[in-house]
Amino acid sequence: MPRRRTPGLADVAREAGVSIATVSRALAQPDVVAKATLDRIRAVAAELGYVPNMRASALASGRSRAVGLVVPTLNSAIFAQASQEIQKTLYNAGYQLLIASHEYEPAAETAAIAQLLSHGVDGLIVVGGARPQATLRLVEDAAVPLIQMWEGVQPHDFVAVDNHRAGYVVARHLLDHGHTRFGVVCGHLRNNDRQRQRVQGIRAALTEAGVALNDSHVSEQPLNIASGRSGCAALLELVPRPTAIIGAMDLLAIGALIEAHARGVWVPMQISIAGIDNIEFAGHVFPSLTTVNIPAAEIGRRTAAHMLELLRSPGQTPLRLTLPIELVVRHSTSAPPEACSATSAT
Amino acid sequence: MPRRRTPGLADVAREAGVSIATVSRALAQPDVVAKATLDRIRAVAAELGYVPNMRASALASGRSRAVGLVVPTLNSAIFAQASQEIQKTLYNAGYQLLIASHEYEPAAETAAIAQLLSHGVDGLIVVGGARPQATLRLVEDAAVPLIQMWEGVQPHDFVAVDNHRAGYVVARHLLDHGHTRFGVVCGHLRNNDRQRQRVQGIRAALTEAGVALNDSHVSEQPLNIASGRSGCAALLELVPRPTAIIGAMDLLAIGALIEAHARGVWVPMQISIAGIDNIEFAGHVFPSLTTVNIPAAEIGRRTAAHMLELLRSPGQTPLRLTLPIELVVRHSTSAPPEACSATSAT
DNA sequence: TTGTATGCGTTATCAG
DNA sequence: CTGATAACGCATACAA
Numbered sequence: 001m002p003r004r005r006t007p008g009l010a011d012v013a014r015e016a017g018v019s020i021a022t023v024s025r026a027l028a029q030p031d032v033v034a035k036a037t038l039d040r041i042r043a044v045a046a047e048l049g050y051v052p053n054m055r056a057s058a059l060a061s062g063r064s065r066a067v068g069l070v071v072p073t074l075n076s077a078i079f080a081q082a083s084q085e086i087q088k089t090l091y092n093a094g095y096q097l098l099i100a101s102h103e104y105e106p107a108a109e110t111a112a113i114a115q116l117l118s119h120g121v122d123g124l125i126v127v128g129g130a131r132p133q134a135t136l137r138l139v140e141d142a143a144v145p146l147i148q149m150w151e152g153v154q155p156h157d158f159v160a161v162d163n164h165r166a167g168y169v170v171a172r173h174l175l176d177h178g179h180t181r182f183g184v185v186c187g188h189l190r191n192n193d194r195q196r197q198r199v200q201g202i203r204a205a206l207t208e209a210g211v212a213l214n215d216s217h218v219s220e221q222p223l224n225i226a227s228g229r230s231g232c233a234a235l236l237e238l239v240p241r242p243t244a245i246i247g248a249m250d251l252l253a254i255g256a257l258i259e260a261h262a263r264g265v266w267v268p269m270q271i272s273i274a275g276i277d278n279i280e281f282a283g284h285v286f287p288s289l290t291t292v293n294i295p296a297a298e299i300g301r302r303t304a305a306h307m308l309e310l311l312r313s314p315g316q317t318p319l320r321l322t323l324p325i326e327l328v329v330r331h332s333t334s335a336p337p338e339a340c341s342a343t344s345a346t
Numbered sequence: 347m348p349r350r351r352t353p354g355l356a357d358v359a360r361e362a363g364v365s366i367a368t369v370s371r372a373l374a375q376p377d378v379v380a381k382a383t384l385d386r387i388r389a390v391a392a393e394l395g396y397v398p399n400m401r402a403s404a405l406a407s408g409r410s411r412a413v414g415l416v417v418p419t420l421n422s423a424i425f426a427q428a429s430q431e432i433q434k435t436l437y438n439a440g441y442q443l444l445i446a447s448h449e450y451e452p453a454a455e456t457a458a459i460a461q462l463l464s465h466g467v468d469g470l471i472v473v474g475g476a477r478p479q480a481t482l483r484l485v486e487d488a489a490v491p492l493i494q495m496w497e498g499v500q501p502h503d504f505v506a507v508d509n510h511r512a513g514y515v516v517a518r519h520l521l522d523h524g525h526t527r528f529g530v531v532c533g534h535l536r537n538n539d540r541q542r543q544r545v546q547g548i549r550a551a552l553t554e555a556g557v558a559l560n561d562s563h564v565s566e567q568p569l570n571i572a573s574g575r576s577g578c579a580a581l582l583e584l585v586p587r588p589t590a591i592i593g594a595m596d597l598l599a600i601g602a603l604i605e606a607h608a609r610g611v612w613v614p615m616q617i618s619i620a621g622i623d624n625i626e627f628a629g630h631v632f633p634s635l636t637t638v639n640i641p642a643a644e645i646g647r648r649t650a651a652h653m654l655e656l657l658r659s660p661g662q663t664p665l666r667l668t669l670p671i672e673l674v675v676r677h678s679t680s681a682p683p684e685a686c687s688a689t690s691a692t
Numbered sequence: 693t694t695g696t697a698t699g700c701g702t703t704a705t706c707a708g
Numbered sequence: 709c710t711g712a713t714a715a716c717g718c719a720t721a722c723a724a
Binding site (some may be wrong): 006049051052053055056058059065066073074076077081083084086088091096097098099100101103112114115116117118119120138141142173224225247254255258261280281284285286319 | 352395397398399400401402403404412419420421422423426427429430433434437442443444445446447449458460461462463464465466484487488570571600603604607626627630631632635
């Protein structure tokens, strides 16, 4: 049964013996057309296997029922988690998700946003609050709602967490245990305001407690386990050796954990290690990782839900949502070893 | 400086003093328009901040420069990795990626594919080779190329691996060490042909070696660490206890590893544990996990690259690509304990 | 090399 | 409640 092209509104209209306009309405505003007509149209549409052409619909109506998501990378547990929730939420509301990633390159983000806009997305979701004015201008010119996740700046909407406080809290936890010599392994700070805030939060807590954190004790690394290991390796060489290492994200902290053990430095007896994020693995590594829970999935859900609201009724007062975070104490942190100054040289 | 709407081809044409058609050509086929005109048009376009409207372009040309990707979930290291590579590759070629997930529900996959088609994607990428005829009919009617990943069936293209062999290889490795009592923790097999193939591969190796694998020794679980733990817990209760447990994916194997240690069953001295996938964590858990490397990132890259080829020149002879896999022996497997029958009851 | 005119499949604004 | 018909923004065959 060779069927020509994919059937269109016109085909359904002809078969059902009504006008093309009626079919369009029947599908979009079912309660404005006569029940009999409606049923007939629906039957014909189903039989013909009619699938609406969203591009045409978008062109005509100005709404594409698609939203764009721009993340640094999908290959990261937290963004994958949030993306999955966003996808699910939007999809259930009949929206499609267009995803782009920029791998922490601001220029790439701008380009990606332009492309997404060009494809006619009705809304835009991004990560972080730091981006060039030009990028924001693009979004404003397109007049589509924008929501920032994890971190956000005025005047746009955001669903975020207090990354600064996350850093502060985990540092405070270690200070409370009596640690005074710290090391930090974090991602590259230049294009990552989440990491920047966290490290600043750590610094704030230390400064407040009168503890110094030399730049040589902060190791910027790519965001993977192996880098967490090498960052930790460098910190372990320091004399005197830190008694506490904070990974500004769990992946790095877990790498640090592994490296410490590989070198025979026991956690938490000889060194305490803590992270931020609370990814799935954090509770399962040995020893289980003390960390700060960042609700990635909920960030995704809330963001998507709010996006749907904005699409439904634009021009609301901007949402500035900061989700609660919470210290999760597990087994990778404790008091520093008693003989603080007795570290083996080399 | 209040600018009305987003500028269109017409605006650029007026400012540049040429026709709308010329602008269209200048942007799409630069070598077919006079250099002087071209430069002028480009200048005006840049100054006006012209962004092409892809929906209109798609409607008019029939090509949307977007491809659809349907995965079970993004919240899984292997799919996140592949998706990231696909996104990057397509994006660099000027294509956008539309992502949908179905969470292992065949009906949801069909619906997602219909939506994606409705949005006018030029190509479709899916995971696995098992889906209802109706779904394939949708794709054929739309006449867009389809590529299957991980597993695939004729007559469509696929970029896959031999999941059956992956299971076989890892089982063979354990058999070679002398194991005779096996347990398997796997995902739900019903809607997952990758897992099904792997388990069948395991079965094939065992059968070949004359080793039995009772159904009670196969634990189907959701795909996360916690489930890997409970699956392992159940297997450890068996009398006599298995001396080897295979996780049909690393996440489950790692969960099993953790549970075994939590119960004081040492790996690999008392029990050997192996996985399949070789996710990032596999090399970093303790003891490091013996597994089979499945090149998720390369699957993504090759799939995207082939999709671009198909979009460039349709009607090629279908690609049936099976990427090599390889056993990665680490420290979670060894010979079974000598006193095979002396297991502590309960 | 450039301009003109038509159509892509829907939506939406009118009359009827 | 239903039917014409004009946009929507761009691509492209055809004409100049």
